[in-house]
Amino acid sequence: MSRCLNNNDILLEISGGGPDQPVGRTVLITQSIINNFPYPAVCTNFLRLMRPVKNISATYLNYYLNKFYLSGEVTNYQGGSNNLRNLKFKEYSKINIPIPSINEQKIIAEKLDLLLAQVQETKSRLEQIPELLKQFRQSVLSDAVSGKLTEEWRESKNLNDWKNGILKDFIKKPSYGTSTKSKKVGSVPVLRMGNLKNGNLDWADLVYTSDQTEIDKYELIAGDVLFNRTNSPELVGKTSIYRGERKAIYAGYLIKIQCLDDLNPEYLNYNLNSPEAKQYCYEVKSDGVSQSNINAQKLGEYPIQIPSLQEQNEIVRRVEQLFAYADKIEQQVNTALEKVNHLPQSILAKAFRGELTAQWRAENVDLITGENSAASLLEKIQVERAQNNKNKKKK
Incomplete structure (x- = not known):
């Protein structure tokens, strides 16, 4: 059988996949797909070319194989490892298909x-x-x-009575977090830049410390605003607020901001997540090889209306x-x-x-009975298959 693709051919994935991706996906080759190639397209070794016999709709067959894949049954016909799966085509080709x-x-x-x-x-x-x-x-x-x-x-x-100024006029002196390496287990979580998401704290994927000196020095109190000073150019400057959910300290890539009496920490958190603040961060950040940085001085100079x-x-x-x-x-x-x-x-x-x-x-009874019945169709398919096998033997 020619490996060149024709209209109504079906390609079956027989090798590939991964831990969350079973092998066995299919694609129907249409004339529009073929027309997109300036040269004849061929099937690779990672795919099996299937060419439906006469009186079998390629679209119908491809939809059934898609249904078989989505049902999860295809995993019963696979071998190999989680990283590279192979389809046992000989067994797969024997699956029952309603015709x-x-x-x-x-x-x-x-x-x-x-x-x-x-x-x-x-x-x-x-x-x-x-x-x-x-x-x-x-x-x-x-x-x-x-x-x-x-x-x-x-x-x-x-x-x-809106007041114009810069951020340092309305906050205490900003402070950097701990630079001590955290551990997978410990008594108190250490919040990192990955824990700052959409103005809130995400308490998943935590690291910890049990060092009491570190805890005493960097312990957060409700209302502290955390500013991500080092990250990718797109994420540097993201901000979240600590609301006292649980005892915690903060890591060195974060800056802790504590508000003076005339500034609501919740308002500041929203302000620092606004498009205006993000634009300011983009303008003042200093760029390294793969990360950007905004130090406490630049943060303190952020223009703000209160x-x-x-x-x-x-x-x-x-x-x-x-x-x-x-x-x-x-x-x-x-x-x-x-x-x-x-x-x-x-x-x-x-x-x-x-x-x-x-x-x-x-x-439409007349279209599914007699010569048009499924039984008659199956008989025709068997005759055609027998003839094809006979021709192959002669060759």
Whole structure:
């Protein structure tokens, strides 16, 4: 059999995969794919070329093999290691495939084309929402630090006393964290730059210390704001607030900021995560080979506008409310995505149980009986296969 690819050929992955990726995926070669190559395309040794016999729809067959893969049954036909899996093609080629009449195969393939395209479109739209929510959160923070978020509220309260200055005018002297190497076990966690995520602290992937001298020197108190002074150019300057969740100290790549009485730490945390603060960090960072740095002096020179404590509290309340709304939407989107990701397998299972074409069969009896029946089709396939084997022996 020629290794050059033709329209309606099916390529089966027989070697590759990985720990979380079983081998056995398939792809249907269409004329549009072939037309994209300026030269004849061939099948590599990592793939097995399958060419459906007459009266077998390539699209139908490929959908069934896809369903077989998604079901997880394909793992029963694999060998090799977790890092390199091989498909036992001889055993795999013996799997049972439901074969209706060629007319019904085509109808099933058409229905699957339509339904799975709709699923993919829905999935694509859902996957765009997290980015939109990210932009929404940044817009909220921008409005918060500019005063736009509370403009009407401020006017109703006759509050117009925003103070202009730089950050060091409103905080105690910033301090760097511990440079002592942490351990996998210990009595107190050491927060690192990886624990700062989206303005909050992520308590996963912790390291620890049991050194009491270090704990006494670097112990955090509720309201401390942590600034990531060294990271990649995209992440340097990310900020989170410690709310006293559990006893902890902080590592050397972080700067601890403690607010004076006229600055709400929650407001500062939101401010330092705003687009304006990120732009400032981008402008003042010093770049190394693979990392950027913003020292305490540059941090202290960050230009900042500070409203009254009353308005700061109102800004924090509104931001929390809007972020909670965005979080709820994101949770709903994630739930919907999880369901959508399972839809293809469910649709494919229904298709090959005959559920998608039950009404069609009832309305088109003449197309699935006699010469058009599945039994007649199977007989034709067996005759064709026998003839092919006979021709191979002659060669």
